[in-house]
Amino acid sequence: MRLRCAVLDDFQSVATTAADWSPVADDVDVVGFAEHFASEDELAAALAGFDIVVTLRERVPFPASLIERLPRLRLLVASGMRNSVIDYAAAERHGVTVCGTASTTTPPVELTWALLLGLARGIVPEANALRDGGPWQSTVGADLHGRRLGLLGLGKIGSRVARVGLAFGMDVVAWSRNLTAERAAEEGVVLAASKEELLETSDFVSVHLVLSERTRGLLGAKELGLMRSGSYLINTSRAAIVDQDALLDVLHKGSIAGAGVDVFDVEPLPAGHPMRTAPRLLATPHLGYVSRANYATYYTHAVEDIRAFLDGEPVRRLG
Incomplete structure (x- = not known):
């Protein structure tokens, strides 16, 4: 049969x-x-x-x-x-x-940079304005060269994201609970003194950690509150690593410049989910592996x- x-x-x-x-x-x-x-x-x-x-x-x-x-x-x-x-x-x-x-780790690495660059240069609002007859130039892009990229996790994906950041001339730092200075140096990056120090000093923060009981809710209201007002958060890893309510709060308050997100607490994202209409958010429907x-x-x-x-x-x- x-x-x-x-x-x-x-x-x-x-x-x-x-x-x-x-x-x-x-x-x-x-x-x-x-x-x-x-x-x-x-x-x-x-x-x-x-x-x-x-x-x-x-x-x-x-x-x-x-x-x-x-x-x-x-x-x-x-x-x-x-x-x-x-x-x-x-x-x-x-x-x-x-x-x-x-x-393969290649697709999520590439999407991470698509989100980061899209946010930094205001690609979506500028492209939409051009198509809709809106203003000619309404944003001022954020520079990458000379800025700090903070990576939460330096595994297979995080290390490849780091190499691209270095190619852009960024100052790259990384942190995870088990990361050593020697391992970070192998990738040409610096081990951050702490998670808090990374969040406080980075212009771009990108999450590349495996979801576990130790990483669930790793970035909550307190941690997101440490980020600079002009900084950006990228999450192509797992939604639960970042407290979703806390993220929505900082986006609505404008206490960070923006976020690029490819993962959500519920997938596919329901029609009325607040992530669909959050300001300062560049969101994609979990395309990291696609x-x-x-x-x-x-x-x-x-x-x-x-x-x-x-x-x-x-x-x-x-x-």
């Missing part, structure tokens, strides 16, 4: 064309869902008839309560090799194999995961 595979959040309807699915074509029917299922009830109903599910990143939680409602589910493939919203113990209890895929090369990697590895599972030799297992 042929198996059925659901691909979740295939918003651009490209999952079946981004990779070659022929290795599993004789055994599996693939169905892409371009709509997002906002509730567990909707998700359980939509996936009830599927044996395999491919999900992107950590947008769709798979708690025990959902896994228990999917008796046909045998394989769950999640993009990336880390996923905090899957209940692995429940998956094991119900005989569900969980596998991951490789991913690129042709990344999708090709995700879905090619998803096909490999499915083929290996069918052959009784699962690869890239998670949990």
Whole structure:
């Protein structure tokens, strides 16, 4: 009997064309869902008839309560090799194999700089004014050369963001709880004395940390209050690292110059969410991982995961 595979959040309807699915074509029917299922009830109903599910990143939680409602589910493939919203113990209890895929750090690095530059040079308001017949030049751009870029996190993504900052002639500093001066020096940057010192002295602050209990709410009202009035905050990591209410507050007050955000507490962002109308905010719909090369990697590895599972030799297992 042929198996059925659901691909979740295939918003651009490209999952079946981004990779070659022929290795599993004789055994599996693939169905892409371009709509997002906002509730567990909707998700359980939509996936009830599927044996395999491919999900992107950590947008769709798979708690025990959902896994228990999917008796046909045998394989769950999640993009990336880390996923905090899957209940692995429940998956094991119900005989569900969980596998991951490789991913690349290039797309989020590039988007970080797209947001930073877009904010610094007022690209969106100036472009909109030009199209709408508005004033010819209404903003004065912020310079990058000679300014300080503060990085919260200097891992695979943060270190590549640092290199671009150095190429722009920026003074780059970094901080995380376990970062050492020696490791920072390897990337040509300086270890900030503290998180507070980084926030107080940086013109641009960019977040590149993994979400954990130690980083959740790392930037709250107190921390955001330390930032300069002319400074900018960029977050392409995880929304929960920055207190969302505190961020909205400083944006409305104008106590920072602006923020570039690609991640939100609820995704997709509801129509009436205050982030959609916040001032001084350049926001994108979680595009950090969305690129042709990344999708090709995700879905090619998803096909490999499915083929290996069918052959009784699962690869890239998670949990």
